Amino acid sequence: MGSDFEIAIKVAPHHIEWEMMLWAAIHADTSPVYSDFWNFDHFYPIYGDSSGPCLESWVTLAAIAQATSRIRVGCMVNGVHYRHPAVVANMASGLDIISDGRFELGLGAGWNEEESGAYGIPLGSLTERFDRFDEALAVIVSLLHKEKTSFHGKYFSLTEALNNPKGPQDKLPICIGGTGERRTLPNVAKYASHWNLPSYEETLFANKLNSLRFYCDEVERDLNEIKISTHIFVEESSDHETILKQLRNQQEGGIDQSIIYFQPPVTKEKIMSVTELLCESVL
Numbered sequence: 379m380g381s382d383f384e385i386a387i388k389v390a391p392h393h394i395e396w397e398m399m400l401w402a403a404i405h406a407d408t409s410p411v412y413s414d415f416w417n418f419d420h421f422y423p424i425y426g427d428s429s430g431p432c433l434e435s436w437v438t439l440a441a442i443a444q445a446t447s448r449i450r451v452g453c454m455v456n457g458v459h460y461r462h463p464a465v466v467a468n469m470a471s472g473l474d475i476i477s478d479g480r481f482e483l484g485l486g487a488g489w490n491e492e493e494s495g496a497y498g499i500p501l502g503s504l505t506e507r508f509d510r511f512d513e514a515l516a517v518i519v520s521l522l523h524k525e526k527t528s529f530h531g532k533y534f535s536l537t538e539a540l541n542n543p544k545g546p547q548d549k550l551p552i553c554i555g556g557t558g559e560r561r562t563l564p565n566v567a568k569y570a571s572h573w574n575l576p577s578y579e580e581t582l583f584a585n586k587l588n589s590l591r592f593y594c595d596e597v598e599r600d601l602n603e604i605k606i607s608t609h610i611f612v613e614e615s616s617d618h619e620t621i622l623k624q625l626r627n628q629q630e631g632g633i634d635q636s637i638i639y640f641q642p643p644v645t646k647e648k649i650m651s652v653t654e655l656l657c658e659s660v661l
Contacts, residue, residue, distance in 0.1 A: 391433035392423035457488030467521035474545025567593035
């Protein structure tokens, strides 16, 4: 693997006990093979029984940030319709402080109709979701970096708004997830330091990358400034050979960070087995 290539770990807070999730984060922190620890932002499980247990993303990340010292932490990704963007910006700055500059802010337009409808949180049409996403990104980025923010849009309105204190990272990294060419990729080019594809397929990735390059050229930005990540889904039945093959294909295909995404049921034995494989094969 190339020296700049990264391997991250993702453990979603659904169908899992908190003690197991915390163990996974501490294990990743002490294993030199992993660069980042990711969770997700949902209130209902998105695999299996949707009435099962699911811990809230920001609370778990704050606890994980305190329990670790090396690994970067983030949520892949936060749905912007769940929380007002001013609240997100304040939470992001706080988590950056708590983690001593190890936090990365993942953002997406949101998609889960079941949990949004159950809680009465407006999701809206695709157009409405991405119109809201555009505004939320502008608000969050301004609050993270400017002394005061005034913004007046269809969904959000702020006047001389503050966000103090800000985190230790001069430019807090923003990861945008998704592959939509009309709305998502232009925002990646404009705002993101990290772009996440939910899954990897060589031809599709090449086409999306060309589109992102076009949007980067439009805003006079170097595409190489943007880290690109995707997932490797690890099930109970996943074998070592398949994991390594996917890892090499992604790295050779231009992916900068492969995220080992452990699917429930998550066990210590499975994580330790994959970590040992990666340490032997990559380091």
